[in-house]
Amino acid sequence: MANNNLYKYLDKIKKECEAPDLNIKVMNTKKVNIATIYLETITSTSETNDAVIKSLSDDFRHEVKFRDVYNYLFNSISCGSVKELYNYEQILNMLYNGFVIVLIDGEDKAIACEARAILDRGVNSPSSEAIVRGPKDGFTENFNKNIGLIRRRIKTNNLKIIEKSGGRISKTRIGVLYMDNICDNDLVNNILKKIDTIDIDAIIDSGYLRELIIDDSKCSFPTIMSTERPDKAVMNLLDGRVIIIFDNSPFALIIPTFFVDYFHTPEDYYQKSINVSFIRIIRFISFFISILTPAIYIALVTHNQRNIPTGLLLNFATQRTGVPFPSFIEAFIMMIAFEILKESDIRLPSIGGSSVSILGGIIIGDAAVSAGIVSPIMVIVISLTAISSLVFSQVDVVNAIRNYRILFLFSAALFGIYGIILLGLFLLIKLTSLETFKIPFTYPFAPFNLKEQKDTIIRSSRKKLQFRNFLTAQKNIRRIKKEDNL
Amino acid sequence: MKKYIILILLIPLISGCNYKELNNLSIINSMAIDYSNNKYKVTVQVLNTDKNNNEQDNTFNGTTYMATGKNISDAINNINLTIPKKIYLGHLELLVLSKQLVNNKLNNIISYFVDNNEVNKDFTVLLSLEDSANTILSTKELLSSYPYGNILGSIENSTLFSGISSNTKFIDLANSLSSDYNTPILSTVKIKNKTLTISNLAILKNNKIFIYLDNKYNLAYNFITNNINDAIINYKCNNKYSSVKISNSNTIIKPKIKNNMPYINIYITGDIYVIENNCNDNKNTILNNTNKEVKNIINNILIYSKNKNIDIFNIEELYYKFKNNYYNTINFKKIYNKLNYNIITKLEVR
Numbered sequence: 001m002a003n004n005n006l007y008k009y010l011d012k013i014k015k016e017c018e019a020p021d022l023n024i025k026v027m028n029t030k031k032v033n034i035a036t037i038y039l040e041t042i043t044s045t046s047e048t049n050d051a052v053i054k055s056l057s058d059d060f061r062h063e064v065k066f067r068d069v070y071n072y073l074f075n076s077i078s079c080g081s082v083k084e085l086y087n088y089e090q091i092l093n094m095l096y097n098g099f100v101i102v103l104i105d106g107e108d109k110a111i112a113c114e115a116r117a118i119l120d121r122g123v124n125s126p127s128s129e130a131i132v133r134g135p136k137d138g139f140t141e142n143f144n145k146n147i148g149l150i151r152r153r154i155k156t157n158n159l160k161i162i163e164k165s166g167g168r169i170s171k172t173r174i175g176v177l178y179m180d181n182i183c184d185n186d187l188v189n190n191i192l193k194k195i196d197t198i199d200i201d202a203i204i205d206s207g208y209l210r211e212l213i214i215d216d217s218k219c220s221f222p223t224i225m226s227t228e229r230p231d232k233a234v235m236n237l238l239d240g241r242v243i244i245i246f247d248n249s250p251f252a253l254i255i256p257t258f259f260v261d262y263f264h265t266p267e268d269y270y271q272k273s274i275n276v277s278f279i280r281i282i283r284f285i286s287f288f289i290s291i292l293t294p295a296i297y298i299a300l301v302t303h304n305q306r307n308i309p310t311g312l313l314l315n316f317a318t319q320r321t322g323v324p325f326p327s328f329i330e331a332f333i334m335m336i337a338f339e340i341l342k343e344s345d346i347r348l349p350s351i352g353g354s355s356v357s358i359l360g361g362i363i364i365g366d367a368a369v370s371a372g373i374v375s376p377i378m379v380i381v382i383s384l385t386a387i388s389s390l391v392f393s394q395v396d397v398v399n400a401i402r403n404y405r406i407l408f409l410f411s412a413a414l415f416g417i418y419g420i421i422l423l424g425l426f427l428l429i430k431l432t433s434l435e436t437f438k439i440p441f442t443y444p445f446a447p448f449n450l451k452e453q454k455d456t457i458i459r460s461s462r463k464k465l466q467f468r469n470f471l472t473a474q475k476n477i478r479r480i481k482k483e484d485n486l
Numbered sequence: 487m488k489k490y491i492i493l494i495l496l497i498p499l500i501s502g503c504n505y506k507e508l509n510n511l512s513i514i515n516s517m518a519i520d521y522s523n524n525k526y527k528v529t530v531q532v533l534n535t536d537k538n539n540n541e542q543d544n545t546f547n548g549t550t551y552m553a554t555g556k557n558i559s560d561a562i563n564n565i566n567l568t569i570p571k572k573i574y575l576g577h578l579e580l581l582v583l584s585k586q587l588v589n590n591k592l593n594n595i596i597s598y599f600v601d602n603n604e605v606n607k608d609f610t611v612l613l614s615l616e617d618s619a620n621t622i623l624s625t626k627e628l629l630s631s632y633p634y635g636n637i638l639g640s641i642e643n644s645t646l647f648s649g650i651s652s653n654t655k656f657i658d659l660a661n662s663l664s665s666d667y668n669t670p671i672l673s674t675v676k677i678k679n680k681t682l683t684i685s686n687l688a689i690l691k692n693n694k695i696f697i698y699l700d701n702k703y704n705l706a707y708n709f710i711t712n713n714i715n716d717a718i719i720n721y722k723c724n725n726k727y728s729s730v731k732i733s734n735s736n737t738i739i740k741p742k743i744k745n746n747m748p749y750i751n752i753y754i755t756g757d758i759y760v761i762e763n764n765c766n767d768n769k770n771t772i773l774n775n776t777n778k779e780v781k782n783i784i785n786n787i788l789i790y791s792k793n794k795n796i797d798i799f800n801i802e803e804l805y806y807k808f809k810n811n812y813y814n815t816i817n818f819k820k821i822y823n824k825l826n827y828n829i830i831t832k833l834e835v836r
Contacts, residue, residue, distance in 0.1 A: 301507075301508040302505050302506065302507060302508070303504070303505060303506070305506070305508060305574065305576050305577070306576035306577070306604075306606055310513075310515060310577045310579060313508075313513065313577060314513065314533055314535060316508055317508050317509055317511070317533075317535035318535045318536075320508050320509040320535075321509050321535055321536050323509070326507055327508070413505075414497075414505075415497060419497070422497065
């Protein structure tokens with residue numbers, strides 16, 4: 001501190017910070033003037049009173065004849081973390097981080113003691129990834145709590161946490177977590193390098209970083225998964241992947257993510273493997289149903305009528321009579337109506353939500369059919385599609401499925417089954433060409449690995465899952481030790 | 487970007503599909519063709535897909551339309567004048583042909599349906615035995631959710647589960663007509679007590695009806711051609727009749743050459759299930775009697791076919807594939823009536 005005249009300094013802070021919540025208190029002792037500065041909104045007032053102001057007043061009362069005020073205060077202030085500050089920028093930074101700054105007249109150092117107010121909610125169950133059997137805690141908006149939730153599950157010094165700061169204004173804390181005995185160093189270095197190159201004003205949520213570190217704008221399938229669940233994050237850490245945790249965002253990022261991960265939930269590993277395999281097959285089926293059903297229906301009724309049995313064809317034809325629109329338009333209207341319904345259901349406060357779904361259900365399900373605007377079979381097709389897509393908890397996947405569903409619908413309306421096959425090939429090529437930090441997205445299908453198939457479409461029993469991911473955990477491949485003879 | 491545009495422009499050129507909305511189609515499920523005075527008379531049955539007032543009713547009615555023309559396409563074009571929607575033959579299930587047509591213009595019919603890419607090739611072809619083809623089509627059926635479900639169902643079931651008729655599909659007929667070694671067959675239909683009934687099998691030779699196979703030979707025919715799931719065999723014992731069912735039967739004809747003459751072994755395997763044991767036979771008697779009866783019926787049909795000199799089991803094709811050099815040295819059609827055979831049954835009572 002160049003200028004160690006206390007009052008001049010305080011004036012400078014007052015002038016530059018000019019905030020209604022800035023609290024400056026000056027205490028005059030016989031020997032020296034001491035000032036405490038903090039922001040009321042992000043600092044806990046009671047803690048400030050207890051720790052800083054009280055100890056200062058006590059010293060006041062006893063009028064200890066101390067020679068070195070600074071050292072005495074530095075050692076006697078009773079709060080969690082006490083830091084020494086040397087310049088004005090550091091002081092401002094600490095001030096905005098919720099610290100109480102103690103300035104002493106004539107000293108060229110300042111003391112910062114932590115008295116942060118608790119501004120976040122407690123650890124709640126994750127709202128976006130509900131499970132029945134398994135831990136119910138979820139990440140919160142607090143960086144330290146998020147790290148803590150992971151540390152609770154990994155009690156070893158192999159868990160490395162590299163803290164970065166992102167955003168010129170927000171200075172968001174970004175924690176890059178990995179297991180140094182499992183994870184590939186190159187992957188970590190690449191991610192860190194990528195984070196360093198980011199120059200943006202603020203990172204409000206993990207979604208910002210996800211878009212910035214990987215260019216996946218050409219495909220709607222997300223190549224980096226976000227999760228609210230600490231157990232899922234830890235599972236992925238032990239698989240040799242990198243987890244990125246954010247301050248102010250309850251969503252951690254998992255790098256790299258494979259296509260097959262979207263068909264897995266953490267719950268899969270807490271239940272009996274044979275039951276899980278069944279559910280996983282159902283998930284794969286519903287993926288195809290939700291992408292293809294409207295397209296196949298349109299292809300069958302407009303181009304490839306020969307491919308369905310006569311009875312079914314007659315059934316379709318009877319239902320279609322009197323419907324004024326071509327099948328394609330009919331399907332499109334219904335799909336848009338469903339998307340509107342879904343969107344309004346999400347955006348509306350929960351009080352109004354149920355009325356929207358009831359109203360939408362009646363209008364789309366019943367009234368439109370009895371009015372003869374859409375055929376009953378179309379309602380079945382669209383609702384089957386919609387329900388199947390909701391199997392996936394990841395919003396990005398649901399949206400990607402929707403995009404491709406509409407594309408498939410167009411190609412089916414134009415070219416029938418042939419068009420569906422063409423677009424299917426296109427989608428396959430697109431997916432297999434995706435990469436996250438040079439790790440193929442469709443592994444273990446596209447670079448095929450037979451050993452890895454034990455935990456993809458089906459899940460083998462825990463004893464058989466002896467290995468970690470062969471692509472990301474080369475360093476330490478065994479999950480179950482060989483000597484254990486399991 | 488350029489390559490994407492080129493790709494998208496190429497797609498319609500190689501697709502070949504055309505858009506047709508389902509409710510603009512007249513779905514035709516049965517067709518009858520008559521031939522007289524050099525004119526084709528085509529009758530089609532259009533399924534009525536308009537909504538019934540009674541929504542619980544899931545039956546479909548058909549309406550028949552008829553027109554004549556110089557050839558089949560001409561006749562169908564003439565039908566188009568009366569039908570409001572486009573004629574769609576993709577779901578044709580039944581084709582009834584008149585005797586006169588089969589005897590005179592069978593090849594024209596075959597080529598029309600083979601060349602038309604909108605027609606499926608898997609429909610049943612029936613020959614009208616007594617009446618004109620369009621009378622068959624205008625006979626009303628009861629108890630069926632759509633027209634001719636009954637006759638199609640009965641021909642399929644009687645072929646598979648009792649073996650007393652044969653389901654002749656168009657694709658098989660077209661194949662055997664185009665082949666030099668195969669004998670085409672046609673199921674026949676007649677009106678008996680105002681209902682449609684499957685009648686004797688017609689055997690074609692040189693694109694003409696040659697003979698009608700008697701009903702008693704039909705079972706043996708299906709036996710040898712493996713067209714059967716369950717066969718009911720009745721055998722005589724003490725002036726009574728007992729019945730057994732033969733399931734999972736499999737027949738293999740093995741061509742052989744003996745003294746420079748063709749000689750075939752017919753192996754029959756299968757499981758015997760007793761249905762009616764009227765003579766209180768034991769297992770061995772049942773087996774012996776069944777073996778005897780099976781050999782008997784197969785023997786009968788072979789003798790019959792040799793007498794008529796018509797190779798109904800396509801044995802000529804077997805020799806053509808088995809030993810082509812040998813086949814070229816003989817005239818199979820001439821020596822067919824001297825064909826020697828041996829029937830070996832390997833049946834088991836379950």
